[in-house]
Amino acid sequence: MPRSLVRDSIESDPLSSLPGYALRRAANAMMGDLAARLVVTDLRVSDATVLLLIADREDMTSSEIGKVLDIQRANMVPLLNRLETSGLIRRRPIDRKSQAILLTDTGSARLADVRRIIAAFENDLMARIPAPHRPHFVPALQALTD
Amino acid sequence: MPRSLVRDSIESDPLSSLPGYALRRAANAMMGDLAARLVVTDLRVSDATVLLLIADREDMTSSEIGKVLDIQRANMVPLLNRLETSGLIRRRPIDRKSQAILLTDTGSARLADVRRIIAAFENDLMARIPAPHRPHFVPALQALTD
DNA sequence: TATTGTTATACTCTATAACTATA
DNA sequence: TATAGTTATAGAGTATAACAATA
Numbered sequence: 001m002p003r004s005l006v007r008d009s010i011e012s013d014p015l016s017s018l019p020g021y022a023l024r025r026a027a028n029a030m031m032g033d034l035a036a037r038l039v040v041t042d043l044r045v046s047d048a049t050v051l052l053l054i055a056d057r058e059d060m061t062s063s064e065i066g067k068v069l070d071i072q073r074a075n076m077v078p079l080l081n082r083l084e085t086s087g088l089i090r091r092r093p094i095d096r097k098s099q100a101i102l103l104t105d106t107g108s109a110r111l112a113d114v115r116r117i118i119a120a121f122e123n124d125l126m127a128r129i130p131a132p133h134r135p136h137f138v139p140a141l142q143a144l145t146d
Numbered sequence: 147m148p149r150s151l152v153r154d155s156i157e158s159d160p161l162s163s164l165p166g167y168a169l170r171r172a173a174n175a176m177m178g179d180l181a182a183r184l185v186v187t188d189l190r191v192s193d194a195t196v197l198l199l200i201a202d203r204e205d206m207t208s209s210e211i212g213k214v215l216d217i218q219r220a221n222m223v224p225l226l227n228r229l230e231t232s233g234l235i236r237r238r239p240i241d242r243k244s245q246a247i248l249l250t251d252t253g254s255a256r257l258a259d260v261r262r263i264i265a266a267f268e269n270d271l272m273a274r275i276p277a278p279h280r281p282h283f284v285p286a287l288q289a290l291t292d
Numbered sequence: 293t294a295t296t297g298t299t300a301t302a303c304t305c306t307a308t309a310a311c312t313a314t315a
Numbered sequence: 316t317a318t319a320g321t322t323a324t325a326g327a328g329t330a331t332a333a334c335a336a337t338a
Binding site: 012013014015016017018019020021022023024025026027028029030031034045049052053068070118121122125126128129130132133134136137138139140141142143144145146 | 158159160161162163164165166167168169170171173174175176177191195198199214216264267268271272274275276278279280282283284285286287288289290291292
Binding site for chain 4: 218
């Protein structure tokens with residue numbers, strides 16, 4: 001790499017070599033991309049994530065979904081209400097306190113679209129990473145999340 | 147890796163092997179960590195980033211800072227007002243339209259604290275990544291940001 | 293004409309505290 | 316006592332449109 005290119009990249013963004021900063025920038029860029037791709041499904045990234053999580057399950061409560069996805073109980077309420085209003089999920093009582101969150105048929109159909117979009121997104125994402133770095137990417141990220 | 151561990155990790159978070167999801171989770175966790183470390187400086191992550199960027203420069207305008215950091219012009223206004231009110235930056239007219247954003251002495255002193263905290267943060271972050279993955283981390287992220 | 297700085301506004305995401313009802 | 320679901324609310328971050336003044 002020519003010295004001038006190093007200088008240019010340093011001058012255009014002197015923080016880009018900081019791991020935390022690079023991580024934030026990459027995540028923002030990729031989530032912006034994903035959100036744009038999901039517009040056609042009328043779903044937000046968190047919505048799509050919930051649908052993916054409850055697929056093929058009939059036993060997850062709102063609290064459990066929140067624990068897995070790092071979304072607080074209180075913030076699950078508007079999210080699930082939105083999905084229920086859209087007819088994508090329904091609630092089935094487990095006891096008089098808890099409810100299972102289930103996909104409706106409409107939800108399953110929408111999930112099929114989501115799966116296609118996510119697959120293309122994940123594929124494009126990995127394709128942007130130079131091959132030698134690729135196998136290290138997800139393991140490194142997982143190590144940061146615990 | 148024993149099959150039971152694979153099953154456990156899949157059951158506890160079946161999405162963790164998706165690169166985009168892993169990226170989002172890692173970035174959220176790390177930025178939460180950094181924000182907590184910066185509490186003692188009374189700065190937000192974006193505030194600290196701006197201070198780092200304008201250090202040793204006397205020529206950056208609000209618009210230019212925003213372009214580098216991916217913060218829109220309109221959103222720079224409250225950010226810089228906050229830093230100015232705290233006495234960390236000041237504005238020097240370049241012409242009758244543009245102003246350079248400069249660190250004050252107070253800002254330089256605060257930046258020294260920020261640098262120490264960021265250095266420890268970046269160090270701890272990289273330390274959490276297993277050594278074989280470590281050199282691939284920042285290059286992979288940079289490839290995603292363009 | 294394009295750009296700088298700004299105002300106003302709205303939406304999303306996230307965080308906390310508190311309440312009710314039930315396990 | 317602890318947990319599930321909820322309400323209300325506030326703080327951040329982000330996005331758009333529009334405006335005046337100046338390059």
